Amino acid sequence: MNKKMVAYTLGRLLQIEAILLIVPLVVSLLYREPMRYSASFLVIAVLTGSIGYMFTKKIPRVKTFYAKEGFVIVSLSWLLLSFFGSLPFVLNGDIPSLIDAFFETASGFTTTGASILTDVETLAHSSLFWRSFTHLIGGMGVLVFALAVLPQMESETVHIMKAEVPGPTFGKIVSRISHSARILYYMYLIFTAVVIVLLIIAGMPIFDSFIHAFGAAGTGGFGMKNGSIAPYNNAMIELILGIGMLVFGTNFNLYFLIFTRHFKDAFKSEELRWYLGFITGAIILITTQLTLSSETYHNGLEALRHSFFSVISIMTTTGFSTDNFNNWPLFSQMILIFLMFVGGMAGSTGGGMKVSRIVILIKTAFSELKRNAYPNRIVSLHFENKPVEGHMIKAIANYLIVYVGIFVLLLLLISFQLDDFTSAFSAVAATFNNIGPGLGLVGPDSSYAFFNSFNKLILSLAMIMGRLEIFPILILFSPSIWRKRA
Known part of the structure; x- marks a missing residue:
């Protein structure tokens, strides 16, 4: 383990966070806050x-590091950034408890959007801005940002990119990692700016537009009103945010293909078709049930409006809400829970297991059925018009096993405090998959304030594990990883 290089890289990241903390400082001065x-x-x-x-202060002589250093850097960076990012809330008194502040900040950086605040409208503008600004920083990944602006060796940075970029595989956009990171961030910031402008045009105040655009971009979901998006009661704002969330839940590599005029390659993406298919199917099913069985909605158009927004918000793991889906029929709630686990596309800012993994698991199941029905038949599995190799199927299966194991462990720990299975299950699902609101006691109109300090720390760790897709955190706590390299 090259501990000196790990410490040096973490130091550079803390310097970046220090610079980013200047932005909410400027906001506090602009609004003449205490x-x-x-x-x-x-x-x-x-x-x-x-x-x-x-x-x-001292540059390490040996700068080379490998995969295990990359995982440790990624894990420690998210823990440290969340800790130091929480301190302003404690110092200014908006969130006096350090554990509560850490939960809120970890939720921001991991773009989860789960909150311990019961009245978000009491926060100062600077606190609201920093809280949502963490979504923008964490959405694409602060380490991806670091790779875009800090000079590193390409052979080293690939280990960081693999550890932080969500999805079962990592692919460089261009030959150099630093160039790939810059391209990702250019697209990310341009899309965010477009959402801000469109929200302002739709009638949302300028400050509100920044806050909600950050939430949509990072697929985080922090807002500035207790009712999330509902208090605006503006169909155009909901449409802009809905499309924005959909865009940021899509693999950014596809946008690069579009910008380089490889339209055919971009639009023939199988994962994209499944992603849009899941969303379309869920909207149709929920709209149908809400129209037929709910007394809340007066017509199908109103049901479509809320199902459209809620499905995209949950599928992309954003967590904005226009309606309390706690009051929806059970069938519609079950669809939302399924979408919580699916999440966005690989290479997007969304959380969850990712569409690509779900699709490969589904195809693997059908392949096994065919093999059992026709033992002598050669069954091959393809995804994105390419054969899926055995090691990839094994890796995804192993990820699923670890995912389920960690999920059950988290659920058991939470169950010591909660007797309500729906609330406990959805609380773990909503934090582990980086969604935010769940069902029951953690629904869209509720918060995580009632959890005790121990469970808040457990759920904070769940958010970070979910954002980093489990293994970097597990590796961090592995004793063998800290042994000296021979």
Whole structure:
């Protein structure tokens, strides 16, 4: 383990966070907030930057690191960034409890959107901005941002990209990793700017537009009103955010193909077809049931409006809401729970297991049925017009086993406090899959404030594990990883 290089890289990341903390400081000055707000961001920025400087003061002689260092860097960076990012909330008094502040900040960076706040409208503008700004930072990944702006060796940074970019596989857009990271961030920021402008045109206030665009871009879901998007009661705003969430839940490699005029390659994506198919099917089923069985909606168009927004919000693991789906029929709720586990496409800002994994698992199941029915028949499995190799199927199956095991463990830990299975199950599903709102006591109109400190820490870890897809955190706590390399 090249501990010096790990510490050096973490120091650089803390310096980046220190610079980013200046942005909410400027917001607090623009809105002429009490001195404690600007002071909190300034003090923590200086503290974080100073610690980062101490780690980077001496450049390591041996700069080479491998996969295990990459996993450790990714894991520790998300823990450290969440910790230092939570300190301004504690210092300015908006979230006095450090555990609560850590939960909120981890939820922001992991783009989960789960909150311990019962009245978000009491927060200062700077706190609201920082809270949602963490979505923008964490959506594409702060380490991807670091690779875009910091000079690194290509042979090393690929290990970081593999550990942080969500999905079963990682593919470079161009030959150099740093160039790939820059291209990703250029597209990411351009799309975010477009959503901001469209929201302003639709009638949303400028500050609100920034907050909700950050949430849509990072597929996070933090808002600034207690009723999420519902208080705006604006169909155009809902449409813009719905399409925005859909866009950010899509593999960004496809956008690069479109920008380079490889339209055929982009639109023939099998994962994209499944992604849109899941969403379309869920909207049709939920709209039909809400129209036929719910007394809440007066017509099919109103049911379509809320099912469209809710399905996309849950599928992309964003967590915005226009309606309390806690009150929906059980069949519709079950569809939403299924979508929680599916999540967005690989290479998107969405969470969940990812569409590609789900599709390959479905195809593997059907292949096994065919093999059992026709033992002498050679059955091959294809995805994206390419044969899926045995090691990929094994890797996905292993991921599923670990995923289920960790999920059950988290559920058991949460069940010590909660007797309500629906609330406990959906709380784990909503945090582990980086969604935010669940069902029961953690529904769209509720918060995670009632959990005790132990469970808040457990769910915070669940959010980080879900964002990093489990293995980087497991590797971090493996004793063998810290042994010296021979």
